[in-house]
Amino acid sequence: MNRARILSTHEIVMADTLFKLYPNYKELEFVCIDEKCSVRMAPSCIKKRERRKPHFKKYRNKEHIETCEYATLNELYQKGKGGKLNKTQINKIGYPSVFNLNEDNSEAEAKKTSQARNNDDEGVTGRGGITKVYEFDGENLKFDRKNRVQSIDRIVDWYLGFPYNRDVEIEINGKKIPYKFFFKRIEGHTEPSTLQNDRIFYGRIMLSETNQNVFEKYSDSVFFTLLGFKDKSKNEIHNYSNYSIKIDKKSISKSILSKLKNKYNALFKEAFTDFKNELNETNVGLYVFVYGSIDEINDTILNVKQHHITFRYDEVRKTMNEI
Numbered sequence: 001m002n003r004a005r006i007l008s009t010h011e012i013v014m015a016d017t018l019f020k021l022y023p024n025y026k027e028l029e030f031v032c033i034d035e036k037c038s039v040r041m042a043p044s045c046i047k048k049r050e051r052r053k054p055h056f057k058k059y060r061n062k063e064h065i066e067t068c069e070y071a072t073l074n075e076l077y078q079k080g081k082g083g084k085l086n087k088t089q090i091n092k093i094g095y096p097s098v099f100n101l102n103e104d105n106s107e108a109e110a111k112k113t114s115q116a117r118n119n120d121d122e123g124v125t126g127r128g129g130i131t132k133v134y135e136f137d138g139e140n141l142k143f144d145r146k147n148r149v150q151s152i153d154r155i156v157d158w159y160l161g162f163p164y165n166r167d168v169e170i171e172i173n174g175k176k177i178p179y180k181f182f183f184k185r186i187e188g189h190t191e192p193s194t195l196q197n198d199r200i201f202y203g204r205i206m207l208s209e210t211n212q213n214v215f216e217k218y219s220d221s222v223f224f225t226l227l228g229f230k231d232k233s234k235n236e237i238h239n240y241s242n243y244s245i246k247i248d249k250k251s252i253s254k255s256i257l258s259k260l261k262n263k264y265n266a267l268f269k270e271a272f273t274d275f276k277n278e279l280n281e282t283n284v285g286l287y288v289f290v291y292g293s294i295d296e297i298n299d300t301i302l303n304v305k306q307h308h309i310t311f312r313y314d315e316v317r318k319t320m321n322e323i
């Protein structure tokens, strides 16, 4: 389990950021985040360089209560990684089935900013007595079964977490599309002609200095360079050019931009350090996910629509089709 609650403060913490936030975590007492359950949990593999991902586990002689919502969900999450979930199980977890794009005007922007504290998409949920907001991250939303979302975080989480269930549909601008067709991967040699329509494009970010401190490089935009590339004509000196993702700084509020920056910088640092120390796992990469469209002038640039961009240092599994 990736999350637990600190008994004394009720703060919900994630195992993979525990060491960073609480270097003295051994002095703390952790319990299950379902308040009715509250079984004692122990942090495990919290420091980096252990084979398993950081997580919380219950003590051997203690059990979650039978109705523990978190334990039930956690089981389904594990199951979803290895096989297809049925309808009942899917409903239990809940997934975003409607992507509400905000109107593209300053009024919506102002509203968004002022509501940021209690925006449904940013991590507050009242279910199961979970009230504490932790950080700007889809990880908080495991108990949130709302099907309408205004950011792509939970959409990406579903895509990553349930490779066998990408046949479920998401509605956008009144149209429904299965998850597996709503996402388009950019890897290796990719033709710009395959990158049409507004969708969630994603690809691995190049782990090099090019992508360091990208938020400070230009005053009006931010660029991330991907590993995926487009071939150019043979007589040009560099016969390929990498795709890049572009954020227009003016289209995003300062607070959202700063949250994106913090998240990106932390993940980039971790991934780049692992890469330099040859500790990176081959299947795991630093990925950017963006809802957007290809630039009209330069077809190797993908423009982010509003704030619809997120990052993961993770494995993106292939879509699994089961009959």
Ligand SMILES: [Zn+2]
Pocket (backbone or CB within 6 Å): 032, 033, 034, 037, 038, 039, 064, 065, 068, 069, 070, 071
């Ligand atoms: Zn529990």
